[in-house]
Amino acid sequence: MYVNTKDILEKASKEYYAVPAFNINNMEFFHAILEGALEKRAPLIIETSEGAIKYAGNGDIFKGARYFVELVRLFADSVDIPIALHLDHGKHFEYIIAAIKAGYSSVMIDASEKPFEENLKETKEIVKIAHAAGVSVEAELGQLAGVEDNVVAAESVLVDPEQAKIFVEETGVDFLAPAIGTSHGAFKFKGEAKLDFERLKKVKELTKIPLVLHGASSVLPEYVKMAEEYGADLGGAKGVPEDQLKKCVELGINKVNTDTDLRIAFIAGLRKFLKENPKEFDPRHYLGAGKKLVKEVVMNRLEFLGAAGKA
C-alpha cells in the first residue's frame, strides 16, 4: 500500500532499525527495487531527485512528478508492503510544489547551503504547505561535500546538535538529515572514512525524530571490481564502510539514502552482459542484466539495515 514516509520512519525510529531510501531515474530501477523489497517483506522508500523528475518528464517537471507517482502507485496499491515516494534534495520551490501536487508521500526541502536562519525560514514555509496537503517533510542541517546531480558543496560542514534542536522545534519538520561527514557519489572521504558518531548521538537525543543519512552508499568492492573488469573506470571509488553504517543505525539513523550502490551494480551487470552477449540488442535483456544486480544490492541492504521482515 502507498503510505506517508513518516509512517515508515516513525516505526523504524521507535525500533532502532533503518529503511533504505532508493533513488530511481527510470522504470527498470523501480522494478528491481520493488522485487527486492517484496522478497524481503520490507517497507520501501523510493526517492527521486529534481534531476530525475526533469529526466522522466523530458524537461516538464509536472509530467515528471506525475510519471513517478503513477508508476509507484500503480504497483504500491496492489501489494501488501508499505511504499512511499519521496522528493530527494528539493532545492527549488517549483519542484517541491510539483511533487506535492502530483501526490508524493514526502518532500525534502534542502536549503542546507544557506545560512541557518534562511534554512529555518524556508523549511518552515514548506512544512506549512506540505502538512496542509498531508505530505511529510525532510530537511538537512550542515553540508555534505561531494557531487550528485546538481548537489555540490565544497567542504562538508557538520551539523550543530544544539541548532538541530531549535531547528526541529521551530520548523515542525518530520525527519532531519544531519551532516556527520558523509558525501554523495562514489568518491567519498579524502583519507580514511570517518563519521562523527558523537554528534549523531547528540542530535538524536536532542531532536528525538527520525534521522536521515545522505551519501550512505558503501560502494561495494565486488560490484566495483565487476564493473572495472568489463571496462568501467572507477579508480579510487570509496564509500561508507558497512560497520560504520551499522553504528549510524544503532545511534538513530532511520532513512539511509542509497543511489550510488545501485548505479554501480547496474553498470556492472550491463557491462558484463554487453561484453558476453555481442549479438543481443533487446533492451529488456541488457537492461534486465543491470536490474538483476540492483535487486541483489537492494535485498542485501534491506537485510543489513534491519528493514527486512518489517513490512
Ligand SMILES: O=C(COP(=O)(O)O)NO
Ligand atoms: O544521499 C543520497 C545518495 O547517496 P550515495 O551517493 O552515497 O548513494 N541521495 O540523496
Ligand code: NA
Ligand atoms: Na532526501
Ligand SMILES: [Zn+2]
Ligand atoms: Zn543526498
